Amino acid sequence: xxxxxxxxxxALSFLIFLMxxxxxxxxxxxxxxxxATTESQKEQEKQxxxxxxxxxxxxxxxxxxxxPDTPAxxxxxxxxxxxxxxxxxxxxxxxxxxxxTSFVLKNFRETVAEDSPLKxxxxxxxxxxxxxxxxxxxxxxxxxxxxxxxxxxxxxxQVSGKSDQLTFTWVSPGGVVVEKQYIFSNExxxxxxxxxxxNGSSQPVQxxxxxxxxxxxxxxxxxxxxxxxxxxxxxxxxxxxxxDIDEQNSFAGTIRWIALEKRxxxxxxxxxxxxxxxxxxxxxxxxxxxxxxxMSDTAYRPGTQQTVGYTLFFGPKSLTxxxxxxxGLAKAINFGWFDFLAxxxxxxxxxxxxHLIPNYGVAIIILTLLTKGLLWPLGTKSYKSMxxxxxxxxxxxxxxxxxxxxxxxxxxETMKLYKTYKINxxxxxxxxxxxxxxxxxxxxxxxxxxxxRHAPFFGWINDLSAPDRLFEFGFSVPxxxxxxxxxxxxxxxxxxxxxxxxxxxxxxxxxxxKMMMLMPVVFTVIFINFSSGLVLYWLVNNIISMAQQYYTxxxxx
Numbered sequence: 001x002x003x004x005x006x007x008x009x010x011a012l013s014f015l016i017f018l019m020x021x022x023x024x025x026x027x028x029x030x031x032x033x034x035x036a037t038t039e040s041q042k043e044q045e046k047q048x049x050x051x052x053x054x055x056x057x058x059x060x061x062x063x064x065x066x067x068p069d070t071p072a073x074x075x076x077x078x079x080x081x082x083x084x085x086x087x088x089x090x091x092x093x094x095x096x097x098x099x100x101t102s103f104v105l106k107n108f109r110e111t112v113a114e115d116s117p118l119k120x121x122x123x124x125x126x127x128x129x130x131x132x133x134x135x136x137x138x139x140x141x142x143x144x145x146x147x148x149x150x151x152x153x154x155x156x157x158q159v160s161g162k163s164d165q166l167t168f169t170w171v172s173p174g175g176v177v178v179e180k181q182y183i184f185s186n187e188x189x190x191x192x193x194x195x196x197x198x199n200g201s202s203q204p205v206q207x208x209x210x211x212x213x214x215x216x217x218x219x220x221x222x223x224x225x226x227x228x229x230x231x232x233x234x235x236x237x238x239x240x241x242x243x244d245i246d247e248q249n250s251f252a253g254t255i256r257w258i259a260l261e262k263r264x265x266x267x268x269x270x271x272x273x274x275x276x277x278x279x280x281x282x283x284x285x286x287x288x289x290x291x292x293x294x295m296s297d298t299a300y301r302p303g304t305q306q307t308v309g310y311t312l313f314f315g316p317k318s319l320t321x322x323x324x325x326x327x328g329l330a331k332a333i334n335f336g337w338f339d340f341l342a343x344x345x346x347x348x349x350x351x352x353x354x355h356l357i358p359n360y361g362v363a364i365i366i367l368t369l370l371t372k373g374l375l376w377p378l379g380t381k382s383y384k385s386m387x388x389x390x391x392x393x394x395x396x397x398x399x400x401x402x403x404x405x406x407x408x409x410x411x412x413e414t415m416k417l418y419k420t421y422k423i424n425x426x427x428x429x430x431x432x433x434x435x436x437x438x439x440x441x442x443x444x445x446x447x448x449x450x451x452x453r454h455a456p457f458f459g460w461i462n463d464l465s466a467p468d469r470l471f472e473f474g475f476s477v478p479x480x481x482x483x484x485x486x487x488x489x490x491x492x493x494x495x496x497x498x499x500x501x502x503x504x505x506x507x508x509x510x511x512x513x514k515m516m517m518l519m520p521v522v523f524t525v526i527f528i529n530f531s532s533g534l535v536l537y538w539l540v541n542n543i544i545s546m547a548q549q550y551y552t553x554x555x556x557x
Contacts, residue, residue: 077147082166084184086159089314090118091184091191098148098168098180099129103267103314112454112463121265121314123216126288130215130267131312133180133195136208136280136294143178146170159184165192175200176300189315190325193269198305205300211269211310212292214284215260217242225263225448229291231279232256232328238279242289245281252278256328258293261317264450264465269293270311270327316450319346335448341441345371346449353451360464361457364446364533368540371442372548375435379545383552386504388423390553439541446534457532461489464533481529489535494524496542503549 079096092102100122108119122130134143148168157164167181176199183192199205218227230239233253239261240248255277259268271277271293280292300306313329315321322330335342345367352363372379395417403409418424446452452464460470469485477484497520504516527535 079147080150080155082150082152083156084159084164084166084182085157086184086186088187088189091314093166093168093182094129095148095150095168096145097128097132098150098170100131100312100314101126101129105265105315108265108316109454112466119265121267126214126216128214130213131193131269132212132214132290133178134210134212136210136292139205139207140172140176140178142172143170148180157184159186162186163192172201174203176205177305189313189321191312191314193310193312194307195310196305196307197300199300199302202302204302206297208294208297209308210280210292210294212290213258213260213267213269214288214290215267217283217287217289225444226334227262228260229258229279229281229289230261230332231258231291231293232331233279235328237331237334240281242283245283245289249281250278255279255293258291259313259329259332260291261332263448264317264453265315266313266317266332268313268329268332270313270329272309272311317448318450319343320350333448335441335444338437338441338444341437342445345442346445346451349445349449350451359457360452360455360533361461361536364464364537365540367442368537369544371438372541372544375438376548378434379548380552383549385424386549387553388421392417392421392423442537443534446537447531449533452531452533455533457536461532461536464536465531467529468532468535479525479528487528489532489539490524490527490530493527493535493539493542494520496539496546497523500542500546500549503546503553 079094081101082093082095084091084093088106090102090104090106091100093099094101102124103121105119105121109116110119128145134140148170151167151169157166163183163185165181165183167179170178172178176197179194179196179198181192181194181196183194185191193211195209195211197205197209213229226239228240228242230237231251232238233251233255235254235256238251240251253276254274255271256274257268257270258279259266276296278294280294281289282292283289295308298306311327313325317333319330319333322333333343348370349360349363349367352366353360356366357363396414399413399417400410403413454462455464456462457464461468467481468487468489469483470488471485473484475484476482480487498517501516501520527538
């Protein structure tokens with residue numbers, strides 16, 4: 001039957017969508033190079049945007065031209081590590097490269113276990129840490145792995161008042177001074193960063209300064225949300241799959257920020273105002289990759305200094321948090337094709353949690369009830385059409401027996417039958433098709449929302465962002481990711497799909513009927529590694545759909 005084929009096509013389309021999202025991540029189209037930077041744009045890059053912190057000079061100012069007597073610090077000089085404590089994080093900064101070597105969030109843990117260590121955003125074992133400064137064309141080769149001096153004698157800093165700062169200074173053999181000043185806030189994950197270059201030599205320095213974030217490559221590629229380098233370029237989010245950087249690893253334009261993203265957290269370098277620059281991505285050996293913000297070519301004349309201000313962000317990918325910064329970081333939260341639907345659903349789920357019931361599992365159930373309520377008329381129309389089609393099954397079977405293998409005649413007589421009884425053969429499928437964007441939006445939102453990370457529901461479901469597992473086996477299970485256990489919620493969801501399939505009108509074609517009966521098994525295998533929050537949504541949606549189908553079918557029978 002034609003409507004059966006359409007129904008199968010919809011189911012297969014949905015399955016393909018899940019499989020595609022499961023195995024692939026979006027490709028990033030190549031960017032055209034930005035036009036040459038004007039003098040006014042260069043001047044803008046040299047200025048520090050207005051911030052609550054102490055302002056550096058807005059224009060190049062004269063510094064003593066004499067070369068300092070202090071020689072460049074030898075590479076063999078031992079590096080110190082300065083620990084910075086704030087109510088939100090503990091950061092460590094090494095005097096080698098003045099780089100951040102650790103950034104631990106005090107409000108998040110690595111796992112759901114009570115004795116789990118706090119969440120570390122800088123992977124241990126990075127050779128130089130992250131937030132590295134350098135020159136693209138190697139004007140100051142000694143800057144790599146250089147040991148900076150710091151304006152503190154103590155190795156521990158407790159952020160007092162609203163903010164505190166650390167200033168790291170390095171002097172090249174020729175007298176060029178590079179200064180990195182970090183400004184820490186007591187109330188925010190944002191960290192100010194002022195970069196100053198003082199040319200105390202007798203020679204001009206002309207090069208492209210860059211700031212770089214480094215991260216370890218994951219052993220296994222993320223199969224759901226995005227993980228890797230990204231940037232906001234020309235007010236558009238650009239994400240780059242590491243598998244594609246051989247083809248496209250440089251993106252030029254008006255840049256607001258660059259970042260390294262994970263499922264729930266990100267580290268980012270934010271320009272105080274959009275600047276003409278480029279994002280350059282490169283692999284560092286076999287285990288690391290680097291995302292650079294490369295500034296426009298700048299001349300540092302002898303006897304002058306230039307300061308540029310930035311903001312660093314090391315923290316959770318919370319839409320509520322990032323929207324409060326007004327620096328474009330909120331655009332890093334992107335739920336794919338149906339982002340415009342997913343974000344209102346996220347807001348509604350948080351509203352339910354914050355104002356009604358402080359349990360995200362219950363919030364997901366209420367959210368599902370509300371969305372099904374909005375889509376109830378479409379569901380009723382679909383199930384009503386299915387019920388009417390079910391009544392015609394005996395007549396359609398007679399037509400098939402009468403005309404045998406004459407497929408054209410069977411289709412003509414079947415269409416006449418639909419016209420006689422005023423039934424639209426697509427009536428059961430089109431309403432379902434309209435509902436799919438909502439399902440897809442919720443699917444992405446429930447997987448990537450940090451609110452569900454380590455959020456308990458009840459019983460053994462103590463983390464709605466992880467697959468549900470009752471007990472733990474001492475052996476691996478095919479198709480299942482660790483931990484290995486009984487996926488109770490997923491099995492119940494699969495059973496609900498099977499029951500819902502049995503409630504649907506039987507299909508005349510035995511092959512099509514077998515395909516549809518196989519769908520619950522396929523979905524169960526796919527969902528076995530999905531987060532329990534997503535499985536909970538799908539289960540509740542199936543239960544409500546079955547109730548609606550039962551009610552509608554009996555009402556119009």
